[in-house]
Amino acid sequence: MESYRLFYWPQIPGRGEFIRLAFRFANVTFEEINAIDSLQQLTSPQSDLANNPPHFAVPILEVTKDNDTFMLSQTSVILAYLAQKFRLDGEQANVNKEVTRWHVQQLTLTALDWADEAHNVHHPCGPTLYYEDQKQAAAEAAKAFRKDRIPKFVRHFEKAITSNSSLTQACRLIGDKTSIADLVLFQSLEGLYFAFPHAMQKSVAPNSVLLQFRQELAQELRDYLHSADRRRFNDGLFRHYPELDPP
Amino acid sequence: MESYRLFYWPQIPGRGEFIRLAFRFANVTFEEINAIDSLQQLTSPQSDLANNPPHFAVPILEVTKDNDTFMLSQTSVILAYLAQKFRLDGEQANVNKEVTRWHVQQLTLTALDWADEAHNVHHPCGPTLYYEDQKQAAAEAAKAFRKDRIPKFVRHFEKAITSNSSLTQACRLIGDKTSIADLVLFQSLEGLYFAFPHAMQKSVAPNSVLLQFRQELAQELRDYLHSADRRRFNDGLFRHYPELDPP
Numbered sequence: 001m002e003s004y005r006l007f008y009w010p011q012i013p014g015r016g017e018f019i020r021l022a023f024r025f026a027n028v029t030f031e032e033i034n035a036i037d038s039l040q041q042l043t044s045p046q047s048d049l050a051n052n053p054p055h056f057a058v059p060i061l062e063v064t065k066d067n068d069t070f071m072l073s074q075t076s077v078i079l080a081y082l083a084q085k086f087r088l089d090g091e092q093a094n095v096n097k098e099v100t101r102w103h104v105q106q107l108t109l110t111a112l113d114w115a116d117e118a119h120n121v122h123h124p125c126g127p128t129l130y131y132e133d134q135k136q137a138a139a140e141a142a143k144a145f146r147k148d149r150i151p152k153f154v155r156h157f158e159k160a161i162t163s164n165s166s167l168t169q170a171c172r173l174i175g176d177k178t179s180i181a182d183l184v185l186f187q188s189l190e191g192l193y194f195a196f197p198h199a200m201q202k203s204v205a206p207n208s209v210l211l212q213f214r215q216e217l218a219q220e221l222r223d224y225l226h227s228a229d230r231r232r233f234n235d236g237l238f239r240h241y242p243e244l245d246p247p
Numbered sequence: 248m249e250s251y252r253l254f255y256w257p258q259i260p261g262r263g264e265f266i267r268l269a270f271r272f273a274n275v276t277f278e279e280i281n282a283i284d285s286l287q288q289l290t291s292p293q294s295d296l297a298n299n300p301p302h303f304a305v306p307i308l309e310v311t312k313d314n315d316t317f318m319l320s321q322t323s324v325i326l327a328y329l330a331q332k333f334r335l336d337g338e339q340a341n342v343n344k345e346v347t348r349w350h351v352q353q354l355t356l357t358a359l360d361w362a363d364e365a366h367n368v369h370h371p372c373g374p375t376l377y378y379e380d381q382k383q384a385a386a387e388a389a390k391a392f393r394k395d396r397i398p399k400f401v402r403h404f405e406k407a408i409t410s411n412s413s414l415t416q417a418c419r420l421i422g423d424k425t426s427i428a429d430l431v432l433f434q435s436l437e438g439l440y441f442a443f444p445h446a447m448q449k450s451v452a453p454n455s456v457l458l459q460f461r462q463e464l465a466q467e468l469r470d471y472l473h474s475a476d477r478r479r480f481n482d483g484l485f486r487h488y489p490e491l492d493p494p
Contacts, residue, residue: 056399
């Protein structure tokens, strides 16, 4: 049995939420550390991390088993690790397991890319400047994001769901069981509907499989989503600025 | 024995080069397909990809073994796959092999992030607009990138190399054998020195381990780097605009 500590910013769902969803869905407990000084200490080039390479940024996951401890950072790496542990890696009967695992990672990365691009829209000139100091560039970025990128991502994931050959009744990206790729896409969709409600409504047709997908995942995650633990979107990765999403 | 086909844009090194370095370093042959119509066909939401999920973008790797074929996309996923096949995953004596593999992936992702950020500097408002249409935002992005981000990445990777506890004489990120993380960092450094020569010179001290690292990797890769096959940087992922990197 392993135990886990997640180091991430307080309050915002952010990239930490992709990881929280994996724990919540798998019903595995973890401790979350939000103290800013701990986070800064772990990401400082001065800290001694024993046998771990340095971390560029949070989220960081600490894994303890017996008397061994190691740490991982980079959202997609943490997710791939947990997917394997929690059997969220798309395992299905009669299908090459190794290839499926790589395909789940591929779709996970693309769903994370969508979130990254949504972040870059409100911070086009970099993460170290305030939104208020890059509003004009953000307006340009948002225009291209709404016109070109949102529709491209929407069509991509619609295709992934409809071409899933194991599809029975359920809308899933790979196989018929929920994988880490589904959880990440769900969270990215939630963030996009929060940040760009008008653009999303224009790009996602009323009969899109993405709407059915979103409903099914919300149903599977309902206890957590309705709990006080679920963090609300505010000014993190996904942000709603009305001027970036006109009706 | 597997055979490989890499689908990527013609001419530019781009994200394909991270993958080419893995093949070249491991001395494994592969076929490269650069025909634009093939690439467009593989990334179109209309194409039938048999048992593969859709691809959002190139690079795409096709793997054939016996009579089975599958495809992977997302640079970091392709690299993780090849690292395992080609033993570029940081294997060392007396160290937990699984944890090492995740650490190699973590460092690979951060080196790819550095390349992504360098790309976003010349395309802050999105990949679907020309540089010429976003020059002012690019100038702002470049300023923050030179001032804050380049030094942060430099210090991060210096720390990774110096804290590598298996370090003997060689400068490597994990262990003392070249891993996929080393190859990706090498390529990102080459791109950054091409795109931002002045900023890099200011941020990398003359006695930095990164300079020794770069020399050692160049030596290991010398046959390929000096061959006609090695693609020169031009207007791809890494671009040199003098106005974005003043002396």
